[in-house]
Amino acid sequence: MTARPAFGDFLTAARSHVGAAVAGHQADRSGEHVQEVSDSLQHVIIVMSRYLQDIAPVPASMPPHDSPPLTAWGHARLTARDALGHATRHLRQHTWRTRAPRVAARSELARQLDAAALALTAGRDLLHTHLASDPRGARQFRSEWGLVVCSPPAERALLAELAWLARQIAAPCADVALANRSADAADARRGLRAASGWLQALSGSVQAAHRAYPVSAADRDLLLAIPVNAPLPRPLLDGSEPVTALYDAAIVSAERARHAAWVTGSQPAWSPHLTADSLRHVAATSTVTSHHCEILLRSLADRIAGARTTGLSTSLLQGADAAGRARDGWLRLARALNQVDTDTMRHLAPAAGESGDLALCTGRLAYADPAWTLSSGPGHQPRPPQDLAPHPGDIPLALAAAHHACDALTSQAYAQREQIRTTASAGRLLVPTRSLPDTMDVPRPFASALPDHVYALLRQCQHTAEAAAEASAQAGEAAAAIEAPSRVLTAARAAARAVHDASPNPQRPAEPELAATGQFREDAGALQAALRRLGVSNPNLLTRAADIDRASEQLIIEAAGRDHQPAPGHEYEFPEAEH
Amino acid sequence: MMDTAYQRLQEADGLAAVLDAAYAAFEGMVSVIHPVQDPASGLFTAFVMAAAAAADGRNALALAPSLPGHPLLTVPAEQQPWSGESPERVAKAVAGLSSLVAERLAPAAASAPDASDREACRHAARSARDICGLLSAGP
Numbered sequence: 216m217t218a219r220p221a222f223g224d225f226l227t228a229a230r231s232h233v234g235a236a237v238a239g240h241q242a243d244r245s246g247e248h249v250q251e252v253s254d255s256l257q258h259v260i261i262v263m264s265r266y267l268q269d270i271a272p273v274p275a276s277m278p279p280h281d282s283p284p285l286t287a288w289g290h291a292r293l294t295a296r297d298a299l300g301h302a303t304r305h306l307r308q309h310t311w312r313t314r315a316p317r318v319a320a321r322s323e324l325a326r327q328l329d330a331a332a333l334a335l336t337a338g339r340d341l342l343h344t345h346l347a348s349d350p351r352g353a354r355q356f357r358s359e360w361g362l363v364v365c366s367p368p369a370e371r372a373l374l375a376e377l378a379w380l381a382r383q384i385a386a387p388c389a390d391v392a393l394a395n396r397s398a399d400a401a402d403a404r405r406g407l408r409a410a411s412g413w414l415q416a417l418s419g420s421v422q423a424a425h426r427a428y429p430v431s432a433a434d435r436d437l438l439l440a441i442p443v444n445a446p447l448p449r450p451l452l453d454g455s456e457p458v459t460a461l462y463d464a465a466i467v468s469a470e471r472a473r474h475a476a477w478v479t480g481s482q483p484a485w486s487p488h489l490t491a492d493s494l495r496h497v498a499a500t501s502t503v504t505s506h507h508c509e510i511l512l513r514s515l516a517d518r519i520a521g522a523r524t525t526g527l528s529t530s531l532l533q534g535a536d537a538a539g540r541a542r543d544g545w546l547r548l549a550r551a552l553n554q555v556d557t558d559t560m561r562h563l564a565p566a567a568g569e570s571g572d573l574a575l576c577t578g579r580l581a582y583a584d585p586a587w588t589l590s591s592g593p594g595h596q597p598r599p600p601q602d603l604a605p606h607p608g609d610i611p612l613a614l615a616a617a618h619h620a621c622d623a624l625t626s627q628a629y630a631q632r633e634q635i636r637t638t639a640s641a642g643r644l645l646v647p648t649r650s651l652p653d654t655m656d657v658p659r660p661f662a663s664a665l666p667d668h669v670y671a672l673l674r675q676c677q678h679t680a681e682a683a684a685e686a687s688a689q690a691g692e693a694a695a696a697i698e699a700p701s702r703v704l705t706a707a708r709a710a711a712r713a714v715h716d717a718s719p720n721p722q723r724p725a726e727p728e729l730a731a732t733g734q735f736r737e738d739a740g741a742l743q744a745a746l747r748r749l750g751v752s753n754p755n756l757l758t759r760a761a762d763i764d765r766a767s768e769q770l771i772i773e774a775a776g777r778d779h780q781p782a783p784g785h786e787y788e789f790p791e792a793e794h
Numbered sequence: 795m796m797d798t799a800y801q802r803l804q805e806a807d808g809l810a811a812v813l814d815a816a817y818a819a820f821e822g823m824v825s826v827i828h829p830v831q832d833p834a835s836g837l838f839t840a841f842v843m844a845a846a847a848a849a850d851g852r853n854a855l856a857l858a859p860s861l862p863g864h865p866l867l868t869v870p871a872e873q874q875p876w877s878g879e880s881p882e883r884v885a886k887a888v889a890g891l892s893s894l895v896a897e898r899l900a901p902a903a904a905s906a907p908d909a910s911d912r913e914a915c916r917h918a919a920r921s922a923r924d925i926c927g928l929l930s931a932g933p
Contacts, residue, residue, distance in 0.1 A: 491853070495850065503838075503843070506838065506839070549846060553845055556853045589839065589843055590840075592840055593882075593885065661856065
């Protein structure tokens, strides 16, 4: 699998240090090191407090009067935050000496607590690689995992983990406080005892929430699977790779394609990466990748035939059917995109390259020819099912590769939709005029695409994305059934969707240029642009206008995703492209 | 349709005529490839990528300043459809046509007086070579 550090690595390390602290705290029963332990406990509590500060009880954009009543988990969050606040105050109040930085503690318990604090800090840093703030302090996302980091399932799992750590730590720290009899350390003892009590209170509150609404294993798996937001190296294939290496290559290229789609889907209208050449290339290569996904899922269904896996086989075959429909959708989109252009030409965005890589990697898996490429030409035989997964233990990994590819195709289809909408709204989506009848004497080689043309493209993207999502969901069901490593993708999609749907003003991806200048975007929506033409510069008014523009945009997209036909002769402007 | 496009390209004389014939050839390729993009065919991937390359080539030529504003020759209606042909025959015909497009555009890419014409021809010739490679190669 991909060797990208994940949050679980750091949480496991923290758990391990806390476990060692509990096992080894007998050595501190004399209470000799009460001051050191207080100091180290404070380190742990500070980082725990920061985690809790990251968890907002309601979305930041939701007005207070709209706040829903607190759920059990909402109550647990507030109690936990209060408990850590009290614990910190007690420790600070009674701790009169702190250890110098980088000086190792003499106490084993203190050393393990320090190590746990360090692991938790690194884990929080990892989560923050997906997040950013705009100049107004509103949360933004740096990757497609940002929505997952802020999702209720991940937050509940995080609270449960913090509560587990708190409960483990509380007992040995209380023991140290009770064991110490020195008059010099009376204050520290008092502080440590009180802090331990507050950690127990935190744990009790979260346990109560867990009893009411349990954290599932899938929630915990999702939290642990959150990877660091760092680019994965591009897979380079020379044709000599064993099939098991091709699984990894397909997964890595899918992750890269998914991230590239997320980035390109939120580009401003002036971006030079928004070109018809890129849109066409992504549509063509995604057609091919969908075709490969269908081959792979059918081949896997063949591979498991005979075993008592009827449900699994059904999921795989339904996934293959859906991948076939996604391929047909991509093909129709590719054909439609063959009829348009943009004002910036002859440029392929990075997302187009990633999409090509995904087609290549899935093709190497799908076909028997180890040197297959997109330009290999006709007549290539599919890889026999037995070769696709030579050993039974390879089946989950082969399925993970196909599942990741289907999931990336879903992201790419939605990103295409956003890019088409953005280019159309800026008047940058063009059609060649040369093929028009002589009666239409247009003195330029290209003219803006008509709204009906744009509408048809948007609808095609929506249908394609839905088919790809269905293929991904079916592959996800199969992945869950055989515990393939990609099963977390299903939970990640659901969590991200829940956050997106719950927010009245969905958080936008981080935009470095916006953060750097503090200016509003050039490609303002219709209302915001109208206000600016009137000379309005009040940031509050412009922000409200942008919110209305976004709501309009969302309405158009929702309408475009359904079967509503535009009225003949209708005209509409495509508002600001954001999500 | 492919035969007509091939003949026009062979007979084209002068930059404007070559650009016009090459543009029509790319348009013809797109229109004959789309109907034969059958997933059951071994040529499916090649046709999908070739259609995109043909659109790239056509759009590149559209920016050539010397391309006439309107087609110099309108294809008669009875010649327009090219349906019912086998994918293999379409592949062979398109590969041959794209090879000729690349061949005819190469001199223009090198010697056209206008830099924009040269750039358009270079890009379109590359697309034509890509199409030829996609549809000619065997396993």
